[in-house]
Amino acid sequence: MARQERAIETRRKLLVGAAQVFDERGYAAASINEIQERSGVTKGAMYFHFASKEEIARGVMAAQTEIPVETRSRSASPMQQVIDLTHELARRLRTDVLFRASIRLTVERGTFQANDSDLYDWWLRAFGRELARAQGAGELRPEMAPEDVAASVVGSFTGIQMLSHVTCDRRDLHERLARWWEQILPGIATPEAVRTMLPAGSPGLDLPDGA
């Protein structure tokens, strides 16, 4: 392995090890020693990449923004893409410890000093853009402001996944999201769009068992 590849690999190991520890204990109770041990890298290598626990946490949180907003859905409908994206994020919460930890850290804001609204703003913009496209395609009602709908989608997704996490370790998350989309679509989508959207997500999203 070339030196640069090795550095990328070490950084990744650190982020995944840190994600496991943050996912289990939260930010405040996670120790930098445990992160180093779990990652299987040397102390020297760790401090080469990250100067502090806070810096590692920021690296884990930033992993959210590397998720392709397009999803694996092949739907031509922007509104269906929005629905599919929420199911794709739900799938990642259930299967990807790096994403799960990054959401947990974002939610725990307040244990950090800095302003942590950046990640929420990132999602608000990502969903807002897709919803503006849906409006252009005649799917989002013309009287709706895409940013208001984005705020409801991001807010509701955040809380619904938490509720599902606490009550049943996210086993019913896809089901809960599907119910939520059924409930909210008539108020935000045009009647034609309501008829054609699939609240449980497009086929081929490759959701885990029980989805």
Added chain:
Amino acid sequence: MARQERAIETRRKLLVGAAQVFDERGYAAASINEIQERSGVTKGAMYFHFASKEEIARGVMAAQTEIPVETRSRSASPMQQVIDLTHELARRLRTDVLFRASIRLTVERGTFQANDSDLYDWWLRAFGRELARAQGAGELRPEMAPEDVAASVVGSFTGIQMLSHVTCDRRDLHERLARWWEQILPGIATPEAVRTMLPAGSPGLDLPDGA
């Protein structure tokens, strides 16, 4: 003051002091010494009431369940009562440190060992009951399961208040809730109910400035 009154007063001081510390720092970073100092009670009195930080936190969290589910709304409509209750909870989040801390602790679940779904279950049942009444009154669509709608309301409320907290210290919370109700009512309420409900809450709810 009789001895029993004094004990109730001391317990309340401890809960409020603890709420201030938990609200600022979260569970893990809060210290029992700071809670004692902030409460202005003696160490002996503190340990008479609570054996540990976890026990104090459970006391703070339990304060949620003392909120009257009826709200100060005088609306005769059960669906409007549900809407008003979300605005009442939003108002408390903005003005009542004990309630705010209890929600923060509930959200931080995972820093505790025990199963923390009890409080969510409590809210799901409280909203489920009101929504069943709304269905009986012809306001909730007959094909809706009240418990599915309750799950959406509790989940969405939880996430929307978090998003509002992180992005603007909850200044836009009533506005965000009103938008959310406008969006979801057409899908869950009967057409007659959609026409008469007030998504921003009944008059007389006494919401804070900017609401």
